Amino acid sequence: MTQFTLIPACSAAIPTDPFIGQHLIDGAWVGSADGAVFERHSPAHGDLVSRSARGGKDDTARAIAAARHAFDAGDWASSQGAARARILLKTADLIDENRERIAVLETLESGKPIAQARAEIEGAADLWRYAAALARTLHGDSHNSLGPDMLGMVLKEPVGVVSLITPWNFPFLIISQKLPFALAAGCTAVVKPSEMTPSTTVILGQLLQQAGLPDGVVNIVLGYGDPVGALMTGDERVDMVSFTGSTAVGKQIVRTAAGTLKKVSLELGGKNPQVIFPDADLEATADAIVFGVYFNAGECCNSGSRIIVHEDVATALTEMVVEMSRKVPFGDPLDPRTKVGAIISPEHQAKIAAYVGDAETAGAQVVLGGEPLAIDGLAGQFYAPTILTGVTPDMAIATEEVFGPVLSVLTFRTMDEAISLANSASYGLSAGIWSRDVHTCLEFSRKVRAGTVWTNTWMDGFAEMPFGGVKQSGQGRELGRYGIEEFLEVKSVQMRIGDTRPRWVA
Known part of the structure; x- marks a missing residue:
């Protein structure tokens, strides 16, 4: 008799046809420019689960260009918080409607238990709803104590184009800790999921389109860290990188991003x-x-x-x-x-x-x-x-x-x-x-x-509470109101009222 509690293979059917994943670039689902693909087999069953386009330099460059154009020339960054919130809330509803489909695919690609996957997809929908609330309550500050002839304003503006790179252990949950907050802030994004768990991020892209997200606001490139992740990190058209993964890769991202001094947010390892x-x-x-x-x-x-x-x-x-x-x-x-x-x-x-x-x-x-x-x-x-x-x-x-x-x-x-x-x-x-x-x-x-x-507890989590580490566990925070602050820049506006400025030259 074994000393452990073991659950043998069950009768649940594994899809006979693999999930086909493509890149999402400027609103279009496309294969790789060179036609390359990669496959993922279930780590529990050994069956072929998905076949995905394998991104290269050209695919990544086009995705970055699309996100850049959507931010600079599109309406997303300047849209009303209420309008952004409506799309985030619709996305949350669609996640709920597709929970079983997402959970099964995540289980097959990652090997995690189906009951856990279902709970994580439910939690992800809650994050999209919380981020929608932040989109409507986002505000800056005013300073009316600078004197009778001065008014100061502090504006909070989207940082710009963000590269979001996610790991294989919680693929749908972790993109939901990043992307809705970036969108709530008014940013546009290029997303790269892990090559071991790419497919549920593709489904999320489909749901975002159904929710009415404008073309180019979110772009998805499937593939490996080299070249896709490296280009997303180093390209000067990208304003920020948010990465979850190993500390070793996080350090490399910091080195690469230093060339353009872009903002970097890292959620890395732990020995808790x-x-x-x-x-x-x-x-x-x-x-x-x-x-x-x-x-x-x-x-x-x-x-x-x-x-x-x-x-x-x-x-x-x-x-x-x-x-x-x-x-x-x-x-x-x-x-x-x-x-x-x-x-x-x-x-x-x-x-x-x-x-x-x-x-x-x-x-x-x-x-x-x-x-x-x-x-x-x-x-x-x-x-x-x-x-x-x-x-x-x-x-x-x-x-x-x-x-x-x-x-x-x-x-x-x-x-x-x-x-x-x-x-x-x-x-x-x-x-x-x-x-x-x-x-x-x-x-x-x-x-x-x-x-x-x-x-007196362990690993309780709430959308309202910030998450992130110190030392070599990373920098920056996700979730809570701090989660949206990561994707914002602060701008000071100082206004003199009337012709009251003292003359420097008599």
């Missing part, structure tokens, strides 16, 4: 700690830990991939986490019972295994998992829920992003030691604290270096 004090509700903590590390197979920048637990409760808590981990259903992502699906690619699965192997060599103990899983009837790649104890701060697995269902357990005795361990990684995306003492929670929240801190 949860610190557990002896007075914590251990059962609730264990459940949140299990959720935090296995959600999306750990392929999540907010993954709670390391816990820093007080020595007095470390053994008891670890045993609870191990037992709960055995009960989490891993398997066919098309089965609604599944909570953890496939790993995105064989190469990524090998990377996860290498981290675990290196940690064992360095002295850590694998108390659960540590190996690939074989799922009946499925040809794809799966990795077992894995827990390592005896992890020390000098090990790579303690400070580097594994991006898989792997939990590292470290221990502490004092608050200062816990803070030191929590801040020891080069990342600063999110952190958590578990204690019944509000003073403990507040002290940790103020001292930990992270963009988000959860107290």
Whole structure:
């Protein structure tokens, strides 16, 4: 009998014909200029899922030109906030109407569970509605305290053409954290989804057209970071880049964008700690830990991939986490019972295994998992829920992003030691604290270096709350009112009233 809860291949039908994806350039769906295509197979089932146009330099240049023209010569940037909001709200309604279609395709391309995909598409629609509200409430400031003959105004204007580059782990949700806010601000956009999950972004482009978005305001180029992403980052006609992905690629984007000094917003990696004090509700903590590390197979920048637990409760808590981990259903992502699906690619699965192997060599103990899983009837790649104890701060697995269902357990005795361990990684995306003492929670929240801190919970999210990191987890913020501010420039207007200016020359 296996020590894990496994869901075999289910009877859900996989489409026999692949989804065909094309570029959206200036309102037209087109193939690549050179005719190139690329294919995506399901990481869980091995079946061909999609065949997409593979963008090149010419395709990318045409998309950038279309976005530039739509911003400079079109009406979108100067349109009423109410008009932009209507299109965003219509898009949200269309997302709801197409939720199942989007969720199935996202499950097939990414390997995530269908129940999770459905929830993410629902959450994405909410983001479009929230951004619509921001479009109508956007405003600048006025200053009438500059003297009787002066009036000052602060205008907020769209930054211009933005390049939006999104990853494979949450393809529809993350574009919905960027694009509606950019559109609400009055920007035009060029979008590049990951080559591993291109198709749901294509569907979004179709829905935007149905919602009445003017041609050229949103352009989509499918393909690889080289050349598509590189051109979107370096072209002088682009005013801003918003990127979600690895820290290594984020650094390269900053270097490329420096040539034109364009604005850059980055949401990058994380090695997110949860610190557990002896007075914590251990059962609730264990459940949140299990959720935090296995959600999306750990392929999540907010993954709670390391816990820093007080020595007095470390053994008891670890045993609870191990037992709960055995009960989490891993398997066919098309089965609604599944909570953890496939790993995105064989190469990524090998990377996860290498981290675990290196940690064992360095002295850590694998108390659960540590190996690939074989799922009946499925040809794809799966990795077992894995827990390592005896992890020390000098090990790579303690400070580097594994991006898989792997939990590292470290221990502490004092608050200062816990803070030191929590801040020891080069990342600063999110952190958590578990204690019944509000003073403990507040002290940790103020001292930990992270963009988000959860107290007695993990990975709750709201459209109203800003999201982003510090240190090597990125720069800038998404969501909340800060999400639209990223796509705005501030302009000061100083007006003298009447002929009152003192003469400089007598």
